[in-house]
Amino acid sequence: MSILSFKNVNKGFGVGIHRAEVLKDINLEVKEGEFLAILGFSGTGKSTLMNLVAGLEKPDSGTLTYRGKPITEPGPERGLIFQSYSLMPWLTVGGNVGLAVDAVFPKLSKAERQAKIDHYVSMVGLSHATARRPAELSGGMRPRVSVALPLIHL
Amino acid sequence: MSVTDPDTLSADIKRAKLFTRINRADNWFQVLGLAWMTPILKAAAGDNPRAQMGEIWRLLGVPLLAIAIFLIAWGTLAPKVQTSLGAVPGPAAVWEQAISLNAEAVRTREKEAAFYDRQDTRNAKLIAEGKEDKVKQRAYTGKPTYYAQIWTSIKTVFFGFIIASIIAIPLGIAAGLSKTANAAINPLIQIFKPVSPLAWLPIVTMIVSAVYASNDGMFSKSFLVSAITVTLCSLWPTLINTALGVASIDKDLVSVSRVLKMNTWTKITKLVLPSALPLIFTGLRLSLGVGWMVLIAAEMLAQNPGLGKFVWDEFQNGSSQSLAKIMVAVFTIGIIGFLLDRVMFALQSMFTFTADR
Numbered sequence: 253m254s255i256l257s258f259k260n261v262n263k264g265f266g267v268g269i270h271r272a273e274v275l276k277d278i279n280l281e282v283k284e285g286e287f288l289a290i291l292g293f294s295g296t297g298k299s300t301l302m303n304l305v306a307g308l309e310k311p312d313s314g315t316l317t318y319r320g321k322p323i324t325e326p327g328p329e330r331g332l333i334f335q336s337y338s339l340m341p342w343l344t345v346g347g348n349v350g351l352a353v354d355a356v357f358p359k360l361s362k363a364e365r366q367a368k369i370d371h372y373v374s375m376v377g378l379s380h381a382t383a384r385r386p387a388e389l390s391g392g393m394r395p396r397v398s399v400a401l402p403l404i405h406l
Numbered sequence: 407m408s409v410t411d412p413d414t415l416s417a418d419i420k421r422a423k424l425f426t427r428i429n430r431a432d433n434w435f436q437v438l439g440l441a442w443m444t445p446i447l448k449a450a451a452g453d454n455p456r457a458q459m460g461e462i463w464r465l466l467g468v469p470l471l472a473i474a475i476f477l478i479a480w481g482t483l484a485p486k487v488q489t490s491l492g493a494v495p496g497p498a499a500v501w502e503q504a505i506s507l508n509a510e511a512v513r514t515r516e517k518e519a520a521f522y523d524r525q526d527t528r529n530a531k532l533i534a535e536g537k538e539d540k541v542k543q544r545a546y547t548g549k550p551t552y553y554a555q556i557w558t559s560i561k562t563v564f565f566g567f568i569i570a571s572i573i574a575i576p577l578g579i580a581a582g583l584s585k586t587a588n589a590a591i592n593p594l595i596q597i598f599k600p601v602s603p604l605a606w607l608p609i610v611t612m613i614v615s616a617v618y619a620s621n622d623g624m625f626s627k628s629f630l631v632s633a634i635t636v637t638l639c640s641l642w643p644t645l646i647n648t649a650l651g652v653a654s655i656d657k658d659l660v661s662v663s664r665v666l667k668m669n670t671w672t673k674i675t676k677l678v679l680p681s682a683l684p685l686i687f688t689g690l691r692l693s694l695g696v697g698w699m700v701l702i703a704a705e706m707l708a709q710n711p712g713l714g715k716f717v718w719d720e721f722q723n724g725s726s727q728s729l730a731k732i733m734v735a736v737f738t739i740g741i742i743g744f745l746l747d748r749v750m751f752a753l754q755s756m757f758t759f760t761a762d763r
Contacts, residue, residue, distance in 0.1 A: 308661050326665040338658040342680040351676060355666035 256282040256305065261314035263300055274300045278314070299335065306332040328356050331402020337394045339386040345397050346382040349373055352401040368404070376400045424451050437752045439744075442466035495730035500737070503730040511551035518546045550711050556738060559712030562629055563701045563746075566636025567694050573637075574644035574693070575686060579678060581645070582652025591645075599642040603700040606638045607631065607707050628710040635704040640697035647689025651682030687754035694750055698743045713739055 258280040264273040274297040282288055292298050303309040304316055307326040316323045318330065326332075339348045346369050353360070353368045360368065373382050376396040386394055428451065432444040445461035477497045484494040495503075529541045550558070581588040614630050655678065663677050679686075705714025717735050720728040 306665060308664060326661075326667065328665075328667065332665055334658055334661065336658050338656070338662045340659065340662075340677065340680070343676075351668075352666055354672070355668065 254281040255284040255286075255319060256280070257317050258304075259315045259317075261304065261311045261316055263297070263304060263309065263311050275304075275311075302332065306330055308332075333395070333398045333402060337386075337398040339394065339397055341386050344383050344385055345373060345378055345389070346370075348386070348397060349400055349404070352404050356404050372400045372404055375403060421452070425453075433755070437748065437755055439748055489729070491724055491729055492726045495733060499727075499730045500733045503727055504734045504737075506727075507552045507731065507734060511553050514548055514551045517548060521546045521548075552716070555712050555716050556742065558629075558710065559701060559705065559714070560742070562632050562705070562710060562712055563636055563694070563697050565629075566633035566701070567640055567697045569633070570637040570640045570693060570697070571644055571690060574641045574689070575648050578645045578648025578686070578689075579652050579674065579682070581649035582682070583678065588649065588653075591649075595642060595645060598638075599646075601638075603635050603639050603703050604707070606635050607704060610634045610638070611708065626710075628705075628708045631708040632701060632704040632710040632712070632714075635708070636697040636701050639700040640693040643692035643696060644686070644689035647685045647692070648682060651685030651689075652678055654685075655681045683758045684754070687750065687758060691747060691750040691754065694746050695743065698739075698746055702739060 258278045261275060261278040262273065263275040264271055266272055278301070290298050290301065300309065304311055305318075305323070307323045307330065310324070323330075340351070343351070349369050349372050350365065353365055353372070357365070357368065370379070370382070373379055376399055378393060378396055378400075381389060381393060386397070389397070425448070428444060428447050431447070432441075435441050435443045442462060442465035445458040445465065449455045449458040449462070481496040481498070484496045487494045525542075525544065529543075532538070532540050577591060581591045611631050614627055614634065618625070618627060618630055659677055659681065663673050668676065701712070702714040702717065704710070705712045706718040709715055709718075713735055717732050720731045720735070
């Protein structure tokens with residue numbers, strides 16, 4: 253039983269003569285526990301594929317299912333690390349992780365919430381930088397924060 | 407390896423600390439419009455004076471020179487124009503009137519204090535004689551001082567401006583978030599934005615007279631008419647800028663909010679407001695500026711006892727000092743407008759996130 257399956261998925265952008273078909277007739281089965289890397293030249297649709305899996309975009313045709321159910325919208329069970337690391341620039345590292353904690357565990361007490369935040373921040377080794385804002389992080393630290401966010405969903 | 411003398415080392419550290427402090431203060435000087443303070447402080451702290459002189463000249467010397475040229479041109483040209491109220495007053499005459507207005511305010515305040523003194527002694531005497539039923543408390547009904555008029559204007563403009571902001575920010579957020587809401591609001595903005603305050607005023611006057619019939623003394627009608635006219639004209643910059651700010655949120659951050667499945671409230675407080683805040687504040691600044699400009703016209707016609715009424719009364723008065731007094735009012739209006747803008751700018755730099763990612 254595959255966890256993720258693509259059946260004849262097509263996706264393109266633009267209209268008329270500016271139309272570009274990015275993904276054509278994609279069929280893919282991913283088993284649970286399988287580790288999959290997708291390689292390709294720039295502009296071949298890797299990000300489009302990820303956006304489809306995340307549910308941020310919908311396929312033009314074909315079906316995309318997660319555990320047998322069609323993917324219609326983003327959900328916490330399908331974590332995504334954004335290419336630009338998309339952290340809220342006005343929130344600290346703790347604040348950014350806190351947003352994701354709130355999304356997954358909406359009914360935590362203040363202390364439990366703080367414990368969760370500390371746990372995930374330390375998982376990516378940024379305990380010393382909890383109070384810093386994204387602009388004050390080094391280029392290598394920023395992606396680590398965005399790695400922490402999907403981990404919370406596990 | 408050279409050994410540094412501990413004395414010079416600590417002096418260096420002190421100097422570095424001093425300059426850090428000056429640079430930090432510089433942010434505040436910029437906000438307050440006192441940018442010229444920084445090079446003066448730096449020169450005083452021992453930085454290369456020649457380098458700082460250039461800055462001082464540009465930030466302080468040039469503006470002062472421009473003001474001086476303006477004053478000289480005004481002083482020489484103004485007396486050449488003869489009006490029915492005498493020659494157009496020059497800077498000296500205007501300054502004289504500013505001083506006389508201040509003196510008049512002091513005199514009126516003394517009169518007011520004396521009036522209440524007399525009333526209190528009279529009442530105390532009546533109570534002592536056992537005639538409590540004859541005790542009367544009357545408010546002083548003399549002419550308002552110039553400062554009281556300025557204060558009335560400021561209160562009026564803020565009342566109108568706050569109402570406008572309370573309406574415009576939520577509407578702007580709605581218009582920015584939803585294309586449907588934007589389609590609904592946009593045509594109304596386009597039509598009402600260019601309307602002059604003078605066109606709104608008669609309508610507002612009639613509506614306030616009809617609706618606010620009670621005489622509970624909370625607001626005077628002229629106050630409400632002026633404030634609502636300010637509201638109607640200062641809605642639009644905030645509304646448009648809020649909508650623009652909300653509509654131009656970073657698409658990636660919107661994706662984050664979708665992945666995190668934020669509900670509308672969290673989305674607005676954690677994502678929409680923080681990222682739209684700089685543009686919202688730009689809108690608020692423009693709105694307050696428009697409001698202040700509109701207020702003077704509104705006060706003239708609505709007879710709200712503020713600066714507008716002062717200008718109108720002086721114009722009707724037509725004494726030989728009237729023009730000079732009106733010019734005092736012009737400078738007052740300008741300086742207060744500038745201060746209001748600085749206040750908004752200071753609030754903006756306090757509340758908004760500026761560091762880029």
